[in-house]
Amino acid sequence: MTTHDIDDRPIDSITDPDTLLDSGDVSVTEDTAVVDEETVEFVADAPDMAPVGVTTGGETLVMRVTEDCSWKLPSSNVAPEASFAESAREWVRTNTGLDISIESVAGCWRHRLSSRETDRTATRHFVVLAASPSVDGQAPAVPVDDGPDRAAEAGWFERLPDDGARVPGTGLFLD
Template sequence: MTSKPTDESATSSAVESVTDLESLRDRPGVQFHEETERVDSELFETLETLDDMAVVGVTNGDGDVLLMRVTEECALKLPTAEVGPDEDYAAAARNWVESQAGLEITLDSLEGVWCHEGRLEGTDRTTTRAFVVFGATPEVDEDGTDGTTDKRTEAYTVGWYAELPTDAAVAPGTRRFFD
């Protein structure tokens, strides 16, 4: 595998919409990583069916990070929403955190884009899966209350963590929120 970050700094103002990843490639302050790996036909076929992902590092006022388990069987991880073709990564990220964790958020930054290309062994065929990573904070009311909604939380477990648990799943960009 090869990895090529295009920029080492990653900060920007509030993020409203992200639909065109290529437009982010040369955007100042956004890391753009690309990895290529030769894969067998079984893995290639699996990769072709997977959606892109929007990963959200939600940090509260104490510096703790929101982690969740969507089901009893899955590992703790940053909120991670599937993003289909022509969908908005930012909207998917906000909607996922609100529906799964019951928390309204503001996407404060675009931390980076990780593109994983699978190249089918012995051919020139490729398939790509992207992970767009956002930094976020809970919305806060005038009285200082966070944006917890009245909606029923769908996730199995939701909590705030100062350190990344050793058994947590690590999506691209996760460690940026646990320095």
């Protein structure tokens, strides 16, 4: 099991992003915005996310989940009380066939929204993880598989493609 320098806790034990925010050992970015009620409702129902920068040999794994999706870092939904690291690891394995080793928490983004119409608020966390392929050496080939759970496309990039989406943490791994 991999550990990091947040109170020497195993990465797989991180299920509550507020413990990262309060630790002082992780870079935290906080955004607040006043938005319409519909956006607050959407974010209130949305799961937290675990974007993961999988890097090797100066390249980063980037994927398009569907044909209509933008290129971006692998980013898994994280169910309440689930491990951010295990969710990210499983997302990459399911969508690309690659096994990865989570090395550290690269940062945490907290987005807080307030409704301009009511007093309702919503918060969503993005715990950004740094990882590497579980194999040593050059970037491994992303297995080609037409399975129903596989990403439409995935590959190794030095820069985010021009039509890419910058999920929280993208700038830590790609220009």
